[in-house]
Amino acid sequence: MPDKIAVIIPAFNTAKTIGTLIEKIHKDYPQLDIVVVDDDSADQTFSLAQKTKAIVLQHKVNQGKGEALKTGFNYAKEKKYSYVITMDADLQHDSQHIKDFLQKAEADKTDFILGIRNFSFQNMPWDRVLTNFITSVALTLLSGQRIRDSQSGYRMISVKILRSIHLKCKKYDLESEILIKAGRKGFKIEAVEISTIYEGSKSFINPFSDTGRFLRICWKSLFW
Numbered sequence: 098m099p100d101k102i103a104v105i106i107p108a109f110n111t112a113k114t115i116g117t118l119i120e121k122i123h124k125d126y127p128q129l130d131i132v133v134v135d136d137d138s139a140d141q142t143f144s145l146a147q148k149t150k151a152i153v154l155q156h157k158v159n160q161g162k163g164e165a166l167k168t169g170f171n172y173a174k175e176k177k178y179s180y181v182i183t184m185d186a187d188l189q190h191d192s193q194h195i196k197d198f199l200q201k202a203e204a205d206k207t208d209f210i211l212g213i214r215n216f217s218f219q220n221m222p223w224d225r226v227l228t229n230f231i232t233s234v235a236l237t238l239l240s241g242q243r244i245r246d247s248q249s250g251y252r253m254i255s256v257k258i259l260r261s262i263h264l265k266c267k268k269y270d271l272e273s274e275i276l277i278k279a280g281r282k283g284f285k286i287e288a289v290e291i292s293t294i295y296e297g298s299k300s301f302i303n304p305f306s307d308t309g310r311f312l313r314i315c316w317k318s319l320f321w
Contacts, residue, residue: 103178109137114187162272173256212289214292236276
């Protein structure tokens with residue numbers, strides 16, 4: 098595997114979980130650097146993250162998940178990392194799956210790996226199943242690649258991709274933008290299966306504004 102891999106964790110008001118997540122990753126994968134981007138949290142997220150072995154970056158004003166990811170991406174490019182792994186800070190993403198991303202990247206020499214969940218009405222709210230299906234079909238058509246879980250933020254991305262595309266979105270729509278632009282650039286988007294975890298987590302997705310942003314990016318992408 099490449100010798101420099103960063104786990105990028107955008108964090109907003111995740112004081113209850115950030116320490117646990119960092120501890121798990123560092124214990125199981127000490128060879129990986131952990132980069133937390135605190136998006137101007139109102140709780141103790143920043144100070145708790147600073148007490149760990151993670152690299153902690155901070156926004157002085159809340160800017161949204163997309164901007165937090167871009168801050169992490171810029172850091173990875175500046176420090177010449179080879180890959181980044183993006184994870185949510187609320188423990189919805191099981192750090193045990195990092196090994197699956199690493200093994201897939203090493204075996205297939207792929208540049209983009211998307212974590213895909215098991216879509217079932219038994220383990221996911223029905224509205225999320227339906228929304229994810231619709232957005233995944235849309236992004237499959239727009240990217241030219243098969244996208245099976247458009248809303249998954251658990252990903253492994255080559256920094257080569259991040260250097261080759263210009264990202265403009267600021268909120269959750271940035272994750273769709275990356276898929277579309279990477280796919281159109283000809284980077285093959287592979288997948289690994291990940292656990293479906295919802296218990297005890299709070300979603301910051303606004304069903305109205307974020308749906309509107311998704312529709313706008315789909316429209317704009319027709320002219321890229």
